[in-house]
Amino acid sequence: MSVGLEHYLILSAVLFSIGLYGVLAKRNAVVILMCIEIMLNAVNIALVAFSRYVVPMLLTGQIFAIFVMVVAAAEATVGIAIIIAIYRNRESIDVDKFDLMKW
């Protein structure tokens, strides 16, 4: 069986699930940010695969993937800034100890 749309979608699903596991289970905030990047990349693979196999002449999936990359870059910048600001205040980036916004 030659490689088709399903293979790319399954690859994307596997990467997304690994990223979701990391986001839910890890305690280091930087590692959580890395897992969010894995999830965004998985979504990009699915978008580009749909663009390639469903509408090869339109390229809309690739353009959407470019916007996802823009938002991912903005998110990584602000995320790292927030993590460093929290580290300055609390000397830790262990998310199990983040209860600043609990009442």
Added chain:
Amino acid sequence: MFDIVFWVLAAVTVGAALAVVLLRDVFRAALCLILLFFTIAGVYITLHADFLAVVQVLVYVGAISILIIVGIMLTHEVWRGNPSGRLRIPAIVVSLLLLGTLVFSAVTTKWQTSDVPPQEPTTAAIGVSLFGEGGFILPVEIAAVLLLAAVLGAIVLIREK
């Protein structure tokens, strides 16, 4: 040939993603993340998305990985390793459930695939649809404002009081 390339890229990608969540050393996890970004650029090349592969290398390998490594360096948490929290077992269950659902729906759906050969090179076509008549010029402008807001927000958050 194409199939072999896809399987090798897919195996390395999944292995690198597993290494990111399973390795004890945070810095090595970040290096595996960079390997993951590179192999995803390779996956884009197998999908005939040449421009996107270059953007992937520029933005992810060039910028975001540096940002993450700087984040690891500035927070002295490397010695504490990469431990899992209390939610480890529920997280495994939830991600396996999600994986099963996604794979099931991807395999059982009858996709209306097109047999038209893909465009190559894509750079000019993407430029026309981003900036041309009736294209995505408004989202491009909004993305510019978003990036400016993110940069200003990062500076405000990280500034010494």
